[in-house]
Amino acid sequence: MPKSVVNKLPNLSTSWQQQLAQAITSPLQLLDMLDIPHSAFANCGQAADNFPLKVPHCYVDKMQPGTPDDPLLKQIMLSSQELEQVAGYSHDPVGDQNATAIPGLLHKYHGRVLLIATQTCAVHCRYCFRRHFPYTEHQPSRNQWQSALDYIAEGTEISEVILSGGDPLLLSDQKLAELVSRLESISHIKRLRIHTRLPVVLPDRISDELCQTLACTRLEVCLVIHANHANEIQATEIDCLQKLRSSNISLLNQSVLLAGINDKVDSLTELSEKLFSAGVLPYYLHYLDPVSGAAHFNVNKDKAIALIKGLQLRLPGYLVPRLVEEIAGEGSKLPIIGL
């Protein structure tokens, strides 16, 4: 059997950890799997230098073979355009370095802190605002999050802890259960929010044990997934989201507005409707952060505003995501267009 065929065979018994270990990292292998000529992505290799390709097989299975413009492929495939230096695009576009309360903990906004629970992701999204994040400086030390938890315990105005990363759901069930239990012992913490792309890129990660932990905590749990296109949500993802819903978890979605991927009223409408039917409400549509290497994903602001106005004419208000941008030093994410 040719290698490209072997790679396409699904193996239903593979654990999520194995699927993660088997994630594709070779651009040429990926193109071969999808029957796309290498010439469609010429000179892209150098883009991998600081931020290599990484994508699980189950995400690739949702792409259309033979389609270099596939909206899922474009989110994760290297491009020679990443190498262009564009004025105004930097390595720390949202001021995370200045908001670092202590290593591994960002405290930017009133009442909520963001814990960098892991340094890794299951997928490398090319537009990621943390693609240059100095994770090594934010490594949780041997006594696991102790100083972050001390900070949270002392900050009595903090009512919500956001687990982010990297992808926090790459922690083991046991580690997450431990973290949840330490957080729920801090009496002023009401809500636990988890920012994760795994229900979309590695749905098998949503184990019964994880759902059990989240269903049983006294904390109100909100899970914010990250889907940018309706094709990302198919039968397996819907099952996984339904499982989370039945564990009494509120589900929201955030997307990034991406040129050539979801910058059409039709595709954003389809995404919102698909999300809702899977039990997820659209939350934010992020205006692209100016991170170096991602300028080719930028949609100009007039067009972004026109898209939201188009959505408002097509959808009920609760299915129109809030178009926001993050400006370093501001007290919240800023709406670009009022709803």
Ligand SMILES: *Cc1c(COP(=O)(O)O)cnc(C)c1O
């Ligand atoms: C985005 C973000 C939050 C959450 O903001 P919301 O508007 O509540 O979704 C919190 N902390 C940091 C550092 C963030 O970047």
Ligand code: SF4
């Ligand atoms: S999953 Fe999130 S943090 Fe990880 S690369 Fe993608 S956008 Fe960035």
